[in-house]
Amino acid sequence: MMMKHKRIAALLLALTAAFCLTGAANAADESPVVWEGTLTEVLEDGFVMQEADGREILFNVDEQTALDGFETLEDLDVGMYVIVESDGRLTKSIPPQAHADRVTCYWLAGQVESVDEEENTFLMQTELGEVIVHQGDLTSQVEGSFQIICANIVADVIIRLSKDAGRYLAKDGIFITSGIIDTREQDVLDALEQNGFQVIERRTSGGWVALACKAKAQ
Secondary structure (H helix, E strand, O other): OOHHHHHHHHHHHHHHHHHHHHHHHHHHHOHHHHHEEEEEEEOOOOOEEOOOOEEEEEEOOOOOEEEEEOOOHHHHOOEEEEEEEEEOOOOOOOEEEEEEEEEEEEOEEEEHHHEEEEEEEEEEEOOEEEEEOOOOOOOOOOOOOOOEEEEEOOOHHHHHHHHHHHHHHEEEEEEEEEEHHHHHHHHHHHHHHHHOOEEEEEEEEEEEEEEEEEEOOO
């Protein structure tokens, strides 16, 4: 009877270990979910973001959250556009809640001097001087070629940008991508490979990856 109990215990331990290993493997394979929208409320430890379809999500922010483009929640304000990375899990509360693993928000502060509706641009007076802002999707407003193109933003946007970046990169130019969470690095590498880039340098810091690329020789 004692031997039977030992065999049952050993079987239970083996099943438990297999379940834990499977769960760990699945967690490692999960890619972060990217949310985009406009801030409707900024709280002491988070914010409410409204997506394009009108749905609102409350994101909780803590010391584990990476902030890109700003330093504290006090820098944010209602109406700003943010990009949020999370594990995709939402509570069933109203509004649904999630933990923000990374929040990206860039902005220019200044006075709008003029608007050109035909060109879909406007002129701003900022502390950097006069800045012409083009409203468009990634490369839709860009002309010419450049020696260096930089994209410090979430992986999904870099993947989209990699489809067009080569058209604007001068001969022997460098395409620098950063802000890539390490769990999405392979997705970005695959996109770069498919769109004719080769990585010439790779750097990492605290779970984030930066890649310098050049167009493959024809």
